[in-house]
Amino acid sequence: MLIVVAFCIYKSSPYTSVVFCNKKTTSHRNIKEFLRKHGSLAPNRYNYSDVKIMTNSFRHKLGQGGYGSVYEGRLHDGRNVAVKVLTESTGNGEEFINEVASISRTAHVNIVTLLGYCFEGHRRALIYEFMSNGSLEKFIDKKNPLKSKTLYQIAIGIARGLEYLHRGCSTRILHFDIKPSNILLDEDFCPKISDFGLAKICPNKQSIVSMATARGTIGYIAPEVFLRNFGEVSHKSDVYSYGMMVLEMTGGRHNRNVEVQNTSEIYFPQWIYKCLEEGEELGLDCISNEEDKNCTRKMITVSLWCIQTNPSDRPTMSRVVDMLKDNLDLLQIPPRPFLSSPSKSMKNLASKG
Numbered sequence: 548m549l550i551v552v553a554f555c556i557y558k559s560s561p562y563t564s565v566v567f568c569n570k571k572t573t574s575h576r577n578i579k580e581f582l583r584k585h586g587s588l589a590p591n592r593y594n595y596s597d598v599k600i601m602t603n604s605f606r607h608k609l610g611q612g613g614y615g616s617v618y619e620g621r622l623h624d625g626r627n628v629a630v631k632v633l634t635e636s637t638g639n640g641e642e643f644i645n646e647v648a649s650i651s652r653t654a655h656v657n658i659v660t661l662l663g664y665c666f667e668g669h670r671r672a673l674i675y676e677f678m679s680n681g682s683l684e685k686f687i688d689k690k691n692p693l694k695s696k697t698l699y700q701i702a703i704g705i706a707r708g709l710e711y712l713h714r715g716c717s718t719r720i721l722h723f724d725i726k727p728s729n730i731l732l733d734e735d736f737c738p739k740i741s742d743f744g745l746a747k748i749c750p751n752k753q754s755i756v757s758m759a760t761a762r763g764t765i766g767y768i769a770p771e772v773f774l775r776n777f778g779e780v781s782h783k784s785d786v787y788s789y790g791m792m793v794l795e796m797t798g799g800r801h802n803r804n805v806e807v808q809n810t811s812e813i814y815f816p817q818w819i820y821k822c823l824e825e826g827e828e829l830g831l832d833c834i835s836n837e838e839d840k841n842c843t844r845k846m847i848t849v850s851l852w853c854i855q856t857n858p859s860d861r862p863t864m865s866r867v868v869d870m871l872k873d874n875l876d877l878l879q880i881p882p883r884p885f886l887s888s889p890s891k892s893m894k895n896l897a898s899k900g
Contacts, residue, residue, distance in 0.1 A: 590651065591663035595670045602630050609681070612728075614642050614744050619677065627677035628662060632670075642744035643671050649720050649743040657708030659731055659741040678739065680732035687727055687796050695839035697736055702793050702846050703871050704738040705730055709789060710864040712740070713782045719749040721756060721781075725788035726767045727795065756780050767791045770856055783858035786867065790853025797846050841875045852881040 599605070601620035609617040615633040622628055633643055643666070650661040665672040680686075683701065686693045693701075705725075712720040722729075722740065729742040745762045763772060769787035770777040849870045855861050860882075862870065870878060 593663050593665045595667045598665050598672050629675045629677050631673045645746045646743045649746040655711045657704045659739040678731035679734045682728045683730040684727035695843050699842040701738045706867045708740045721747045723762050726764050778858040783861045786853050786861045790850040793850040845875050848878045
């Protein structure tokens, strides 16, 4: 009862109201200042009434993310779109600014296109091109398996998208949240990287970045992001997340009998290295032909290079693309990483889960 009373007093306190109001005011001011300086780079701006019309009053919900809900919509020219409505309580406007600032600088077949945004009072929304096959996440379990060749092409497409973010843009962009749910697939299963809410823009393409707190999703976060003793945070942190994701793409269907407390930990088992070293089949019993088996083994080998504990031991994304396209016989087996993925107890270190 004392706790309840204390909470009620706290909520009714005028000081508390001032704090909440200041946060909203600061967030609004930050976004308004950003749009004033960079409005010419941003895509079309829509009123909230336009967003309601294009989503038919938010009738068809496509999904829920860490920063808001996504709805299906249609522009006046007939194009289908995905509309992400950001929750009022998230961040200090940083996620909105990150999305608009980062993605407005991109133009690549493997990066989702931002078509417009809404910033009207406390209401914020982002309008993206519609991806008919949704996210990669639903295709890497046993219910909706994709063919190995399709997964292989998806892996190459994502690698090219990250290569572009790291080297092809006018400025280097670090994504910091590469995972299956942030990879969208069009009607031809061409992958596009989405959700730049945690991204950081590096001026002059510098490699090392600083951050006050860890950011990313448990199971995909590079060791140096949550513990600086492992090295500097850089574009190699995205490489690690990519490696974890591709291992999940290949192992999600085939390692079904592995039971661990944290699902991300099944991608560091000793048997993966044992099988690679001894030429065993990695349990790829669902793959019928030798070409597909080679593609899968190649993806696994490259991914194990990507998740090396020391960032300097990981390849760049340009090298990853080359390795995926190389002959399997040319790929060496990487050394075993000495660190497992962060456990659930580390969850409070991540800014987004």
